[in-house]
Amino acid sequence: MTDPAGTLSVLIVDDEEPARLLLREMLDAMPDVRVAGEAANGLEAVGLAAREAPDVVLLDVQMPRMDGFETLDLLDPRIAVVFVTAFDEHALRAFEVNAVDYLLKPFPAARLSEALARARSRVGRVRDTDAAALSAAARPAGTYATRIVVRDGPRVDVLPVSVVEYARGQADYVELVAGGRSHLKQATLQSLEASLDPAEFVRIHRSFLVNLAFLKRIEPWGADSRQAVMADGAELPISRAGLARLNEVLDGRG
């Protein structure tokens, strides 16, 4: 990290080599900017960002395996992010709504300078962009997340939503249970619920979201309560509102 007057370190993230070369060419010509590295995908970007601690990440939106939004979710919130995209009407709407800085390919060097100047003015401040909300806004209506990225130290796991059995909400993170393992993710249960298909994932309790594919049975618990028994044997409480939601979805399936 540098002081606002010093050199700004920038990480380039794009899966296309010509696009990376162009950015490097433009950045090399700027006197107070240093290229901290280049990454060809989100996984590389997360590792490089952790090692190099750049001030700014120039982040392509459409990338294989992990897109720009998922990558943003795993980046240190002190790093400023400028999205770069060719054309994606949904992403553009998401940027507008969330006031995130972005560049449209192809762009002139002056436009890149402007974006970096704005980023420089924010150096040291914590980013308040909600990656989940951004990602949700960038999805066409009626479509849901198909995978969830979680970071465990230097390691990044990409979980298809279909393997997530249930999620437990904690204070400011969510514990995802999948295939006998448990993954922690910085997010709220509410934002996770909003990104998933409500016909598959049901909030059965303030603190629990279950994948119906792994729900084994609902059984009585105590005087007039119910609990959910999951495929892995876990017993999860069901609230009154949760039972209503559960019945609604299960009835809807006929």
Next chain:
Amino acid sequence: MHPLLAHPRWLLAYLGAWVLLSVLPAAALGPWEGHGLQAAAITVLPTLAFALAVLPSWYALRVFPLDRSGLLRLATFHGIAAAVGGALWLGLAEAAARAAGLVPGWEDAVLRLAGRRLELAATGAVFWCLFAAFHYLLAAMEAVREAQARAAVLEVRAREAALAGLKAQVHPHFLFNSLNTISSLVVRDPAGARQTCIQLADFLRMSLRTPDARPIPLAAELALARAYLAVEAVRLGPRLVVRETVEPGCEAVPVLPLVLQPLVENAIRHGIARIPEGGTLALDAWRDGGALWLRVTNPVDPGGPDAGGGGLGLRTLRDRLGAMYPRGAVLDARRTGDTFQVAVRLPLDEGGNDA
């Protein structure tokens, strides 16, 4: 429901026509000389009753359509039906005459039928034939209207599909990415920048060809796909490998325009571009009996849940294939492990390829 009962006005017109037809039996039973009212009672009333009584046989007539029933079956059915019709009409006329005979001063009404029953029965048989002819006319008109409506729907579908095909062929994302690629080449590889410009221009020019539905030689489709792949090859670099195998003699075969390019584009957008290491796009064309086969194969990302999608593009292509080759076209899209493959069969004797 009977079409006449659904439209009260049609029913009135139908009955009106029968009132006019009752002139036939009236003439047979005349002269009436000042007994007009009696004539109406004995001829018009039974005719109207007959007209209503035969309406339900509408459904029986549907079972014997003119064009598909066979002459013997038709003749037998209508022979019997005409005999029944004649008997029915005669019976109705008898009843009407008997009823009229109850009216003071009309006592001789029944006598009017004496010696004319055969003619009256013949009139009934003629009435049946008229009714049957009327039915067949209505049925034919209905068939024409249905065929027109169906043709109109098909036309609209074909147009929509053509338009969707046109819109789908040049994705804005592809266009802007290509411009960015060129922008990147300008300083470090001016010759490459110019080359890519030309390839992009070739692709756009071919894409903007007048979108008529006439078949074009496979060679033209291949040229479009190659221009597209050339631009993508610069963008993706070593991540894209293309292997093209076109059997000799295929290039001249006329094919549906834009049959190949959407498949190639899908293979990149949903397949190779989503794999960090990229992969090989295989493009095959060969002839097999009465058909030309086109096949595009590409790897898909093992971790990608929706890999190999491109649902809309494939659906559009399927519609367009159906419109041009109503019988023998095949579009088979399947994912086997980490490989996605689309095969298209274009019958040589359809789609304007007939000699």
